[in-house]
Amino acid sequence: MTEPGTLPWMRCYRCWSTSLELHVHYDGIHRVDPTTGTPVHAVEEQQEAVVQCLDCMHDQPHLIFTEGRLVADESRWERLVMGTPWVASCTITVAADEVEVCSGPEAGEALSYAALGDAGTQEFFSHVRFHTHQGDEIVAHLLVELYARSQEEAGAVLDDAARGPLVITSLAEESRPPAVSSGGGHG
Incomplete structure (x- = not known):
């Protein structure tokens, strides 16, 4: 059973645990402002994220990381969770x-x-x-x-x-x- 307040898809599809962890890997190339030393323009950026259950250690392909939060992959979550x-x-x-x-x-x-x-x-x-x-x-x-x-x-x-x-x-x-x-x- 899903814990109160927990989104129905925010659980491991394998063991139903809500103890999930997000692994984000970022790789970017940025132009640097020569006067401030700060990045000012992204030339190339890549971000890869994997969600893993901390109880059974399985990856969670029904969850994707986008715009700073986890969301259900609409094409997979019902099949995997339900x-x-x-x-x-x-x-x-x-x-x-x-x-x-x-x-x-x-x-x-x-x-x-x-x-x-x-x-x-x-x-x-x-x-x-x-x-x-x-x-x-x-x-x-x-x-x-x-x-x-x-x-x-x-x-x-x-x-x-x-x-x-x-x-x-x-x-x-x-x-x-x-x-x-x-x-x-x-x-």
Whole structure:
């Protein structure tokens, strides 16, 4: 249950904790006034922000930092906060040159990114079971956990994220992890 006064989306989508932390990374190039020594004109600025739950340590892709505050990403928050976890067994076929590396310790992350793009690194829990080479293509066999409000939505979200032909061999709803108690521990 959301704490009184807390926005319904201002909680971890995984464990429902409201104990969140914002990591902001800023990089900027500024022109400097030669008489005062103060920055006067931004030539280039980049800001990247990640929200993380302090209880379960998961990133929160349904929250974005804009104009100095956290807001819900309208395209994700209802699905992630109001949905339930779904686990899919699937294959995604991608061009071999889209995979940075397919062996060694970085292979799982590289294959997942090639198959699912940013969604695979931000909002899905993906595990590459194995992969096969077929000519100039690689078929990644994945287990993917995602959040959705229905089986149809889960399939559509996977289909939208897939960066190549997708075949879902099974898709099953899981139970949501228990909510974090107000004392900070898992209840």
